[in-house]
């Protein structure tokens with residue numbers, strides 16, 4: 681009886697290693713080749729899904745943010761701590777009137793205002809955005825009830841912009857304020873969660889900011 685053929689386990693050819701169905705000159709088995717191809721295709725599919733999502737989440741934070749810009753909204757004696765004064769500021773100066781918005785400004789009211797977390801003492805003026813935190817409709821301040829009301833889906837906010845009813849998911853955004861030579865100036869927008877913790881990179885309407893939600897929505901520095 682003939683001796684069984686001897687195979688060299690270290691041979692670079694599949695045939696030399698005694699692999700069943702091997703072709704002459706083949707160095708990688710078809711099974712290994714298919715496995716490698718499937719893994720490569722899987723890796724490409726994951727990258728095609730994950731990279732755009734990562735870019736969406738981190739991109740805005742890496743964008744160059746707006747330069748510091750303060751806008752004059754009037755002398756200090758224009759404002760008191762019992763009601764808001766509507767003022768028009770420019771959010772996107774490059775597009776003229778289309779980039780303007782109305783904001784509401786008043787003096788800080790130590791009796792009614794909770795301290796905003798994430799800054800020192802509250803600044804002497806409060807500037808509130810009119811962009812509803814539900815879907816962005818313009819809210820209106822009603823002095824008789826001391827509430828902000830959204831005409832679109834019935835969102836209601838209290839005197840400090842906190843949610844009191846309807847679908848909005850967080851308080852109204854605010855703007856940084858300061859006083860310069862007796863005049864009130866308004867800076868960039870920031871967002872707040874329901875505990876009045878400040879998020880310096882503002883979020884889009886409908887983005888929750890409580891609990892784990894704060895990590896799921898990227899900031900929009902230029903919003």
Ligand code: FES
Nearest residue numbers: 812814830833835
């Ligand atoms: S947009 Fe204001 S409640 Fe829906």
